[in-house]
Amino acid sequence: GVVRAPDCYCYRCPFHLEYPGCGVQCVEYIDEIIKMENPKQVAGVVIEPVVGSNGILVPVDEYIPRLREICDDNDVLLIDDEVMAGFGRTGKLFAIEHWGVVPDIMTMAKGISGAYLPVGATITSKKIADYFDQPGNLFSHGQTYAMHPMGCAASIAAIKEYEKKKIVENAAKMGKVLGKLLNELKEDHKSVGDVRGKGLFWGVELVMDRKTKEAFSERKDKFDATMQNKVCGEMMKNGVYLGNVINTFIVAPPLIVNEKELEGAVSVFGEALKIADKEAN
Structure with missing residues (x-):
């Protein structure tokens, strides 16, 4: 199942507090959720570094670094959704770079191909990738259009244009x-x-x-x-x-x-x- 955590939404704080006196309760509450659910039963925490469809919500500077600590302390993966905010939208190649945090898994789409073709991708840390390279740890993930040459070509071309034209x-x-x-x-x-x-x-x-x-x-x-x-x-x-x-x-x-x-x-x-x-x- 899925448990939703409140947004870091300072203008309308779900905890009715004010930053910075709030102690960034919204992120500390995630630690409480994980412990209540039992860390061994929690696969990961999924975030948009800058929340898109909920109204462009930008977290305070302490939020994402603290979330990284919480995930590490509970041995839970931090999964970064860069579908909307990735590929330059926030002024960094990936939005999470604003806070100097490295996630365990990152998802991306839209901007990866400059929107010329529908393309999505998932990347992981070397630690996670190495695990599935071990005998007996096969991760069977077959999709009809996986690694489609046209989609890959469009994405490579788009990324080159991002770099070439700054x-x-x-x-x-x-x-x-x-x-x-x-x-x-x-x-x-x-x-x-x-x-x-x-x-x-x-x-x-x-x-x-x-x-x-x-x-x-x-x-x-x-x-x-x-x-x-x-x-x-x-x-x-x-x-x-x-x-x-x-x-x-x-x-x-x-x-x-x-x-x-x-x-x-x-x-x-x-x-x-x-x-x-x-x-x-």
């Missing part, structure tokens, strides 16, 4: 520009409650009231005509596509974006936010 470096450089622009947006629009992100992977959370953090929508409203959808619709009229999850806009432009393009897109975003400002307190 695309990851551009994501890091433009990420600083985007972060500055989005935080300026927050200052100008009372409907923006929180801005968070790394590289070219940012979340802008909308609220009706900054003081109470009252949201425009709840999870049950995600298929309705929410305020977020109204703002996105207005942006589309002006040539800018922006996705959203519940109350958070996911700002993730192409990794080849330049400063002028970012300024233009954020300007359109700002105009569209006036719709939300009218209903915010």
